[in-house]
Each structure stands twice: as structure tokens, then as C-alpha cells.
Amino acid sequence: MTKTRKRLYIKTYGCQMNVYDSERMRDVLTPLGYEPAEEPDHADLVILNTCHIREKAAEKVYSELGRLRPLKEAKADEGGMTIAVAGCVAQAEGAEIMKRAPVVDLVVGPQTYHKLPELIAHAHRERGEALDTEFEVEDKFDRLGNDRQVDGYTAFVTVQEGCDKFCTFCVVPYTRGAEWSRPVDQIVAEVRALAAQGVREVTLLGQNVNAYHGEAPAGREAEGTWGLGQLVRHLALIGGIERIRFTTSHPRDMDEDLIQAFADTPKLMPYFHLPVQAGSDKILKAMNRQHTADEYVAIIERLRAARPDIAISGDMIVGFPGETDEDFEATLDLVRQVNYASCFSFKYSRRPGTPGAAMFNQIDESVKSERLAVLQDVLTQQQIAFNEGQIGKTLPVLFEKSGRLPGQLHGRSPYLQSVHVEGPEHLIGQIGEVVIETASRNALSGRLVNPEQDAA
Ligand code: SAH
Ligand code: SF4
Ligand code: F3S
Numbered sequence: 001m002t003k004t005r006k007r008l009y010i011k012t013y014g015c016q017m018n019v020y021d022s023e024r025m026r027d028v029l030t031p032l033g034y035e036p037a038e039e040p041d042h043a044d045l046v047i048l049n050t051c052h053i054r055e056k057a058a059e060k061v062y063s064e065l066g067r068l069r070p071l072k073e074a075k076a077d078e079g080g081m082t083i084a085v086a087g088c089v090a091q092a093e094g095a096e097i098m099k100r101a102p103v104v105d106l107v108v109g110p111q112t113y114h115k116l117p118e119l120i121a122h123a124h125r126e127r128g129e130a131l132d133t134e135f136e137v138e139d140k141f142d143r144l145g146n147d148r149q150v151d152g153y154t155a156f157v158t159v160q161e162g163c164d165k166f167c168t169f170c171v172v173p174y175t176r177g178a179e180w181s182r183p184v185d186q187i188v189a190e191v192r193a194l195a196a197q198g199v200r201e202v203t204l205l206g207q208n209v210n211a212y213h214g215e216a217p218a219g220r221e222a223e224g225t226w227g228l229g230q231l232v233r234h235l236a237l238i239g240g241i242e243r244i245r246f247t248t249s250h251p252r253d254m255d256e257d258l259i260q261a262f263a264d265t266p267k268l269m270p271y272f273h274l275p276v277q278a279g280s281d282k283i284l285k286a287m288n289r290q291h292t293a294d295e296y297v298a299i300i301e302r303l304r305a306a307r308p309d310i311a312i313s314g315d316m317i318v319g320f321p322g323e324t325d326e327d328f329e330a331t332l333d334l335v336r337q338v339n340y341a342s343c344f345s346f347k348y349s350r351r352p353g354t355p356g357a358a359m360f361n362q363i364d365e366s367v368k369s370e371r372l373a374v375l376q377d378v379l380t381q382q383q384i385a386f387n388e389g390q391i392g393k394t395l396p397v398l399f400e401k402s403g404r405l406p407g408q409l410h411g412r413s414p415y416l417q418s419v420h421v422e423g424p425e426h427l428i429g430q431i432g433e434v435v436i437e438t439a440s441r442n443a444l445s446g447r448l449v450n451p452e453q454d455a456a
Helices: 016-032 055-074 087-100 113-125 137-144 172-176 184-196 228-235 256-264 281-286 293-306 325-338 365-388
Strands: 006-012 034-036 045-050 082-086 106-108 154-158 201-205 243-247 271-273 311-318 342-347 394-402 408-412 418-422 431-439 443-448
Touching: 006 016, 016 034, 016 045, 016 087, 016 113, 016 137, 016 154, 016 201, 045 055, 045 087, 055 082, 055 087, 082 087, 082 113, 087 106, 087 172, 106 113, 113 137, 154 184, 184 201, 184 228, 201 228, 228 243, 228 256, 256 293, 281 325, 293 325, 311 325, 311 365, 325 365, 342 365, 365 431, 394 418, 418 431
Parallel strands: 006 034, 006 045, 045 082, 082 106, 154 201, 201 243, 271 311, 311 342, 418 443
Antiparallel strands: 394 408, 394 431, 408 418, 431 443
């Protein structure tokens, strides 16, 4: 059978799980003859992998569809263009998209990507059948298989999907469904395959990754399920894998074994993302976070005791309904107490269907903007101080590609900071020791301890 070559353009919005899913969609479509294109112009298939987390993210879909319309019309004579909307907006508003945007041929929710080939075939026959937003996450991973085509030395691996926490601001439990963990064997097979392709660093993904409780490896039935700490230690044994990270964790799911894993597993990077969202107990309660500010700080202290070089990153929301100046001060206090290496901060966005959207005490946009500016100022200072604190230290850096200037390499520190050094190309894909000499808000630079380091 000869395959006709077709061009596939995927645009990815939102979190790392969407990045992973986009790669898996590409993997599913490659055997059908689809080849990746850099631009949507002349593409045979365009997939928008969308995010519903904040209003701005969701709106982007409709403006992008507006831009695609003339491209689709222009391609009507050369075989046509199929437009698919995937991801969390597809899950949340699939039927509405089909109604509002006739340019869309099919809508596919995050748990049904393995069915893309069927859906595309259907869409070509009849648009009405082209909506699939079932929740069948188990099926998804079984049918996607473990073969992946990656380039580069770092990769994401979804190990857990969905969320049962129902924070009152958040759409994820509605768009990604209930919490579910992949079996250990499946993850091991995928990570082995990645290592064989040269991947040195894996980031394990989950909406609540530290709630991971996957089926224990075959032949170990007596063990039932494994937690994330056990999984991490097991993956650290795979040859070629030098670095392990995971994201995103929830304070409520932090257990002693995972904290211990930071102490006993050197391949687990000492950089930990633990969102808290707010520093006031009243607001944390209204958000249904199920923990207090003190409990959060206590977890950070235990982590720092277990791994003294650990750095913390987080997420914050300002302007949740009912947030007073005093509540906001509590957020600033907590930020000063934790001292983040890096932290994302957002204005609360009222999301349809979430309990927060129905609360009567919404905060003015202008107040949200003011608070965000104050918070970001503190966080930026903390980030700069953290980066400057690396000057004079020797850090292991995983070199990922050549730098912008000739003879330069670009890599990442254990803390995900960008690091630039002068060095030979053959170090790309390897870890080298770098003495840090300069630091800015977003990057470090330094010199190789051993410029003669051989290729591995
Ligand atoms: N599962 C993760 C992250 C989910 S979304 C967790 O539990 O923390 C990523 C971040 O987006 C959240 O941590 C939160 O800071 C932000 N976010 C989620 N919903 C939001 C909303 N309605 N408005 C503003 N920010 C939001
Ligand atoms: Fe959203 Fe909360 Fe679940 Fe995170 S834990 S995905 S913020 S509901
Ligand atoms: Fe967005 Fe869905 Fe991720 S809403 S943040 S793409 S889980």
C-alpha cells in the first residue's frame, strides 16, 4: 500500500500535558502518512489542542479559528483542509464549537485521541458524527501504545490524568475527568523506549501527579499499587535516564515516602513545583484546597530538611471571590516565608460551571490587576535573588542544543534555569559540570569545569 503524504499542523495551548498529548496525536497520525508542518498554510489537517483554564486561554480558540478560515477556503481546490479542535475547550464546549464554528470538522476530547484516525474518516463523510468527548482514559493509553518518536534529550510522560479535588476555581476536574493512574509496567516500557532514543531527562506529568497510585508491576500482584516515590526510584534504575522530575503536585497528596525519595534518589532533581494558590486560610477554604497555609509551609520545611539544596516553585491566584486586602497580605507573607525560586501568578478568572463563578463576592478587575503587580514584583525579586545565588557554584547542566552564538551550548540546570557556556558540540545530550559566573532573571552563564570532557 502506498501512503499519500499529508501535512499535519498542531498548535498546542495550555499545560505540559497538552504538549505530551500533541506528540501522541502526531504519533497516531504518522502511520497514516501525516508529516509535521511548521505552518497551517496548505496543511491537510490542522489540530488546535486547546486549554480551558482561564478565559483568555479559551478565547484564543475562536480567534485562531477565524485566522484559519481563509486558509481553509484557499485550500478548497487542493484537497481541502480538515480542522480539528482537541483538548480541554473541546471537552468543555464541544457541541457549542460545532455550532458556532462551521469551519471546524471535528471535535475530540483529551481521552479519545487514539480514535483520531476513525474520527477523521467520519468527518470526511458526515460532520454530525465527528464529536467524541467520552472519558475512557484507560483505553487511551492502551491504544496509544508505548512507541514514541521524540527528538531531543528531554521528554514528558503522562503517568496520571484527571483530578478529583474540585478546587472551586478550576475547570480541570470537568475537562480531564476523574483521577486515574497508568500501570507501572506501561510507564516503564515508555521510559525505556525514550531512553533508547537518547532521552536523558523525563518529566512525569499528572494534574495531581503525587496522587499517583498505579498498578504494581506484573508478577507483583501482592503489592497492589505503587505511589509516586516508588515509581520514581524504579525509573531511576533505567539505563540512560539521568534526571527525573514530576509535576504538578497537590499539598494534600504529599506523603513521607515521596519526601524521602528526594533524599535517597539523586536522579530526582531538587526542584519541586507545589502550587498553593493563596496564603489566607479563609481563601484556601473557599477555594476548597483542603489545607492551611501553615500545613503548606510545614511540607516545604520537611522537603528542605530531606534535601537541603531543594528549590521550590509554585502557582498563585489573586482576586479570588471574597479576597480582602488582609487576605492578600497573607499571600505576600507566605511568599516571603517560602522564598520561591520561581512562581506563576494569575488573576482569578471566573470559569463557567465552577462553584467560584457563582460566588457573589467577586473582586474588581482593577483590584486584581493591582494585587497581581505587587505580587509579581516580590516574586521577580525572589527569582533574581535565587539565580544570583548560583554564582560561584558548580552545577550539573544537561546540554540540549547549540546556543545562539557560534561555539555556545545551551542547557538546563537542576532548577530548570537556562545555562549558556562555551563548549564543544559533542557535549549535546550530556551532563557537564559548569561553574556559574553570571545570572539574570531568566538565565545563567558560566564555564565548563572540564572542557576536555569526552563524548559519552
Ligand atoms: N493541578 C494543578 C494545576 C492546575 S492548573 C494544581 O492542582 O495546582 C494550573 C494553575 O492555573 C493552577 O495552579 C492555578 O494557579 C491556575 N488556575 C487554575 N484555574 C484558574 C482560574 N480559574 N483563574 C486563575 N488561575 C487559575
Ligand atoms: Fe484544578 Fe485543584 Fe485539581 Fe489542581 S487540584 S487540577 S487546581 S481542581
Ligand atoms: Fe489547560 Fe486542560 Fe491543561 S484546561 S492547563 S490544557 S489540563
